[in-house]
Amino acid sequence: MALLEVEDLVVQYYTDDGVVRAVDGLSYEIRAGETVGLVGESGAGKSAASRAVLRLLDGTGEIVGGEIRFRGRDIRELSADDLQAIRGNEIAMVFQDAGAALNPVYTVGEQIAETIRVHEDASDGEARNRTIALLDRVGIPNPAARYADYPHEFSGGMQQRAVIAMALSCDPAVLICDEPTTGLDVTVQAGILELLAELAAKSETAIQLVTHDLGVVAELCDRVLVQYAGEIVERAPVDELYYDPKHPYTVGLLAATPRLDDDRERLPTIPRPAPDLVDPPTGCRFHPRCPYAEDCCASRRPSLVDPVSGRPVDGDPETHVAACLEYTGDLEAGLDYEVQIRDDADSNCRERKQQGEPR
Numbered sequence: 373m374a375l376l377e378v379e380d381l382v383v384q385y386y387t388d389d390g391v392v393r394a395v396d397g398l399s400y401e402i403r404a405g406e407t408v409g410l411v412g413e414s415g416a417g418k419s420a421a422s423r424a425v426l427r428l429l430d431g432t433g434e435i436v437g438g439e440i441r442f443r444g445r446d447i448r449e450l451s452a453d454d455l456q457a458i459r460g461n462e463i464a465m466v467f468q469d470a471g472a473a474l475n476p477v478y479t480v481g482e483q484i485a486e487t488i489r490v491h492e493d494a495s496d497g498e499a500r501n502r503t504i505a506l507l508d509r510v511g512i513p514n515p516a517a518r519y520a521d522y523p524h525e526f527s528g529g530m531q532q533r534a535v536i537a538m539a540l541s542c543d544p545a546v547l548i549c550d551e552p553t554t555g556l557d558v559t560v561q562a563g564i565l566e567l568l569a570e571l572a573a574k575s576e577t578a579i580q581l582v583t584h585d586l587g588v589v590a591e592l593c594d595r596v597l598v599q600y601a602g603e604i605v606e607r608a609p610v611d612e613l614y615y616d617p618k619h620p621y622t623v624g625l626l627a628a629t630p631r632l633d634d635d636r637e638r639l640p641t642i643p644r645p646a647p648d649l650v651d652p653p654t655g656c657r658f659h660p661r662c663p664y665a666e667d668c669c670a671s672r673r674p675s676l677v678d679p680v681s682g683r684p685v686d687g688d689p690e691t692h693v694a695a696c697l698e699y700t701g702d703l704e705a706g707l708d709y710e711v712q713i714r715d716d717a718d719s720n721c722r723e724r725k726q727q728g729e730p731r
């Protein structure tokens with residue numbers, strides 16, 4: 373059964389350049405114990421969607437449509453007190469910049485203990501003991517001594533571990549991790565990923581992992597949601613997405629992901645920048661960048677369908693669905709398939725068809 377259900381979520385930001393529709397009709401659900409990746413380029417609206425779940429948008433952002441239900445209760449309708457009871461306690465968030473998430477004038481241990489005291493009415497001694505156990509659990513060496521350290525005395529990786537410890541302090545049902553390894557060096561990243569994988573394996577905590585890194589998703593996730601320009605364009609179990617992607621944007625992301633056995637001198641890139649969401653492209657939002665675009669793609673907005681049968685999306689979140697009107701490629705070449713920069717989408721697409729190449 374779904375713990376968290378997001379339905380037709382719309383988030384707007386009000387900027388000097390106009391209204392940015394950062395999230396536009398997003399729907400997904402997360403069940404207990406599963407890890408779901410939300411992937412896409414910067415500016416796809418992943419962080420906005422995640423922050424909206426806890427109503428943590430900054431002053432310029434607003435949820436203007438849709439529902440966010442946690443255990444059946446609409447988070448948009450909750451009073452400030454009810455929302456506070458859910459934040460941190462039931463749904464916790466790990467932000468990208470751990471240094472900014474920690475208060476520099478309090479010790480790391482005291483900040484985690486304070487979270488426990490606020491949410492669980494624990495005594496000072498209980499909160500301290502539980503904090504030390506949490507620091508130990510997330511791999512901080514000598515946790516009793518490190519309890520009294522200030523954030524600046526922790527390395528970047530240790531700060532991220534401390535923030536994860538804080539997020540876990542009340543044993544949340546859902547943990548939202550927003551780019552938790554961005555900015556960390558590779559070995560520290562590996563340690564954080566290992567920690568999250570262990571969490572996912574050993575607890576019933578559901579994890580929503582927001583990232584632009586498909587390598588991270590491959591290591592951790594059960595299912596993947598690919599977000600482009602505020603919309604989900606593909607949703608699939610992780611293996612299906614990697615070995616049989618059904619949306620050209622996903623193909624482009626996968627093609628641009630380096631692999632250990634790579635002998636390519638240059639990784640292919642998706643042509644042109646991500647669209648301006650003040651004035652997004654008509655029809656399929658990916659059409660100005662899509663190597664498979666047909667004339668109809670600029671005028672018809674595709675919805676998520678089963679890419680084989682073309683049937684509309686059913687209620688099963690495991691069903692592989694993609695929002696594409698035209699692409700039927702069989703990616704036997706797997707990730708070696710390269711999305712090429714091209715000048716004329718339609719003529720290039722026709723050439724491919726004439727040559728019998730995958731569309």
Ligand code: SF4
Nearest residue numbers: 656659662669696697
């Ligand atoms: S083929 Fe058309 S509908 Fe499919 S992703 Fe490309 S532009 Fe969009």
